[in-house]
Amino acid sequence: MGKVREAIMPIFNPDIETMDRRELLELQNERLQIVINQAYSNVDFYRRKFDEAGLNPDDIKTLDDLKKIPFTTRKDLMENYPYGMFAVPLRDVVCLQFPLGLYGNPIVIGYTRKDLEVWRELVARIMVGIGINEHDIIQVAFNYGLFLGAIRFNQSAELIGAAVVPTSIASAEVQLRIMQDFRSTVLASTPSFALHIMETMQKKGVAPQSLSLKIGLLGAEPWSEEVQKLLEESLGVKAYDIYGVMELVEPGVAGECTARSGLHIFEDHFFPEVIDPVSGKVLGAGREGELVLTTLTTTAYPLLRYRTSDLTTLHTEPCSCGRTLARMDRVLKRADKMISVRGINVFPEKIEEVLANIEGVGPGYSTTVTKKQGMNDQLKVSIQTSSAILEGKEDRKTGLQESLQLALRRAIGLRVEVELIKRQEKD
Amino acid sequence: MLKIKNIDAFFGKIQVLRHVTLHVGAGEIVSLIGANGAGKTTLLNVISGLHRSWNGSRVFLEVETRGWRPERIVGLGLIQVPENEKVFTPLTVLENLELGAFLRRPSRGILQHELEGVWGQFPILRERKDQAAGTLSGGERQMLALAKALMGKPKMIMADEPSLGLAPTVVSEIFRIIRSLNEKGTTILLVEQNAKEALRISRRAYVMDTGRVLLTGTGEDLLNNEEVKRAFLGKDYHGKWER
Numbered sequence: 265m266g267k268v269r270e271a272i273m274p275i276f277n278p279d280i281e282t283m284d285r286r287e288l289l290e291l292q293n294e295r296l297q298i299v300i301n302q303a304y305s306n307v308d309f310y311r312r313k314f315d316e317a318g319l320n321p322d323d324i325k326t327l328d329d330l331k332k333i334p335f336t337t338r339k340d341l342m343e344n345y346p347y348g349m350f351a352v353p354l355r356d357v358v359c360l361q362f363p364l365g366l367y368g369n370p371i372v373i374g375y376t377r378k379d380l381e382v383w384r385e386l387v388a389r390i391m392v393g394i395g396i397n398e399h400d401i402i403q404v405a406f407n408y409g410l411f412l413g414a415i416r417f418n419q420s421a422e423l424i425g426a427a428v429v430p431t432s433i434a435s436a437e438v439q440l441r442i443m444q445d446f447r448s449t450v451l452a453s454t455p456s457f458a459l460h461i462m463e464t465m466q467k468k469g470v471a472p473q474s475l476s477l478k479i480g481l482l483g484a485e486p487w488s489e490e491v492q493k494l495l496e497e498s499l500g501v502k503a504y505d506i507y508g509v510m511e512l513v514e515p516g517v518a519g520e521c522t523a524r525s526g527l528h529i530f531e532d533h534f535f536p537e538v539i540d541p542v543s544g545k546v547l548g549a550g551r552e553g554e555l556v557l558t559t560l561t562t563t564a565y566p567l568l569r570y571r572t573s574d575l576t577t578l579h580t581e582p583c584s585c586g587r588t589l590a591r592m593d594r595v596l597k598r599a600d601k602m603i604s605v606r607g608i609n610v611f612p613e614k615i616e617e618v619l620a621n622i623e624g625v626g627p628g629y630s631t632t633v634t635k636k637q638g639m640n641d642q643l644k645v646s647i648q649t650s651s652a653i654l655e656g657k658e659d660r661k662t663g664l665q666e667s668l669q670l671a672l673r674r675a676i677g678l679r680v681e682v683e684l685i686k687r688q689e690k691d
Numbered sequence: 692m693l694k695i696k697n698i699d700a701f702f703g704k705i706q707v708l709r710h711v712t713l714h715v716g717a718g719e720i721v722s723l724i725g726a727n728g729a730g731k732t733t734l735l736n737v738i739s740g741l742h743r744s745w746n747g748s749r750v751f752l753e754v755e756t757r758g759w760r761p762e763r764i765v766g767l768g769l770i771q772v773p774e775n776e777k778v779f780t781p782l783t784v785l786e787n788l789e790l791g792a793f794l795r796r797p798s799r800g801i802l803q804h805e806l807e808g809v810w811g812q813f814p815i816l817r818e819r820k821d822q823a824a825g826t827l828s829g830g831e832r833q834m835l836a837l838a839k840a841l842m843g844k845p846k847m848i849m850a851d852e853p854s855l856g857l858a859p860t861v862v863s864e865i866f867r868i869i870r871s872l873n874e875k876g877t878t879i880l881l882v883e884q885n886a887k888e889a890l891r892i893s894r895r896a897y898v899m900d901t902g903r904v905l906l907t908g909t910g911e912d913l914l915n916n917e918e919v920k921r922a923f924l925g926k927d928y929h930g931k932w933e934r
Binding site: 305 | 694709710905912916918
């Protein structure tokens with residue numbers, strides 16, 4: 265049976281996903297003119313940026329000219345908070361997303377009804393591409409509060425007629441119980457949570473054969489092929505990687521297919537480039553660098569050459585699944601200092617901010633991450649503390665430790681271990 | 692079917708089209724909407740070969756037609772129905788239709804057969820066949836213009852403002868005819884000020900402004916697009932923060 269399903273290799277939007285690459289390029293060029301015109305005429309930030317660079321929208325004739333446009337960075341998004349990057353008036357926006365972990369320098373991303381429609385299709389493309397259909401029951405064990413994209417699984421599943429069980433942050437025991445009782449066939453979660461479920465299964469002696477699981481739809485943090493193998497063996501699933509970018513759509517930028525030779529990027533909506541993170545030079549296919557994306561159809565929050573900080577390699581040869589869309593290698597490394605712990609992105613700036621607001625600590629600190637099955641599991645922050653505190657009363661130290669722990673948890677959404685270490689006092 | 696890439700067009704030194712890139716697939720109805728002076732008619736004239744001063748690429752049926760004269764483009768199956776002077780007013784309806792087939796030089800028998808087809812589609816034209824085209828009403832003239840284009844056996848028709856100056860009931864009749872031509876296999880590129888009606892019958896559409904393509908989407912998408920509503924359907928707004 266499995267063979268038949270794989271041989272068919274279902275494709276949600278074959279017109280696009282298997283489009284001749286020359287035609288795809290024409291479609292991208294056609295869409296690019298609109299994105300550039302919209303960004304320049306509706307987003308002050310881009311008009312300024314073009315003018316400063318001595319660029320006119322007329323200078324961008326084809327995708328080759330894209331490299332003339334300066335990059336957009338997360339800093340730009342923060343500086344133009346809240347609505348400075350919007351290309352449409354607020355009236356057209358139907359969803360405002362406020363990614364967690366960035367309280368001090370927030371960003372807000374808007375979506376029009378059309379943007380959400382596109383997003384829904386993209387996640388449906390991923391689902392169909394890995395064999396999910398109307399007979400499946402998808403258990404979504406992503407944290408709906410922290411991972412704002414989780415709700416997209418519901419909407420895309422609806423599009424293809426699959427059922428969704430949003431188990432969200434239920435404990436592994438409850439997840440397992442639901443998985444058994446409801447006969448869930450797909451688990452959507454972070455790879456680390458899938459590992460946690462796996463351990464719970466082993467502890468309770470639950471055999472994978474007793475479950476109906478077939479597919480793991482995993483992502484939102486880096487995970488190696490070893491972890492993939494381990495999960496497949498112990499959960500009895502095929503585990504696939506999905507990729508998204510918080511500032512565009514997450515999930516929904518790219519997804520693995522059953523051929524598993526990288527993640528297909530939805531190039532009809534996002535134009536990918538890979539650059540040298542230091543020099544900014546564009547690298548060709550086959551070379552590792554930082555992924556830079558330009559939105560081609562996004563109406564509310566268009567981004568031109570957005571630096572994702574994710575390191576990957578692009579491949580443009582056709583895939584054996586029949587798709588012609590370019591593939592990217594799974595993202596295992598970052599170009600910045602962000603670390604991902606159990607699917608939660610921790611930006612060093614957040615830690616610095618917390619420390620700046622508490623007297624007697626920082627600014628020096630270091631982080632260590634303990635690993636489980638090769639995945640980041642526990643974050644420990646060692647914080648330099650004034651000697652007055654360190655040599656002071658024990659309960660004051662514990663109190664400080666606790667308030668730091670709370671503040672960090674609030675700021676980054678993750679329980680961290682806090683260690684107070686001696687501050688290198690300047691003489 | 693038609694692929695236009697990076698078209699710049701000029702009136703003397705004034706640039707009226709800026710890097711216009713768009714395509715029309717076989718069997719589609721695609722609309723170009725936009726305010727007066729957006730460059731829609733110029734674009735049609737570039738495509739049909741009437742406007743000479745342009746750069747870029749113009750591919751019809753996979754053939755690059757750069758440098759082609761208008762009649763050669765018509766020969767390939769691309770026929771424009773212009774906004775004004777769409778029929779020869781001193782000639783009769785029948786003569787107009789015969790002229791529509793001129794480039795193909797069909798035999799009498801074939802011509803007669805084709806005319807029967809036209810009469811079936813436009814019964815009013817049969818009634819008026821010996822009348823001078825100049826004596827027809829606006830709606831009838833528009834029908835004659837479309838029928839004349841059909842006599843050229845086009846693969847694609849470009850209609851420029853077919854509803855202009857017509858009474859509302861006649862407008863819906865013209866749009867009904869355009870849709871039925873499309874259903875019979877003719878690809879249509881439609882330029883319209885009447886955005887609402889045009890978007891309703893279009894598979895896809897492009898919105899142009901000051902010589903550029905500003906938006907694209909399905910007809911339905913654009914009907915619901917706030918920017919289109921504001922610009923063409925008479926809804927307005929007062930700033931970014933307004934809800």
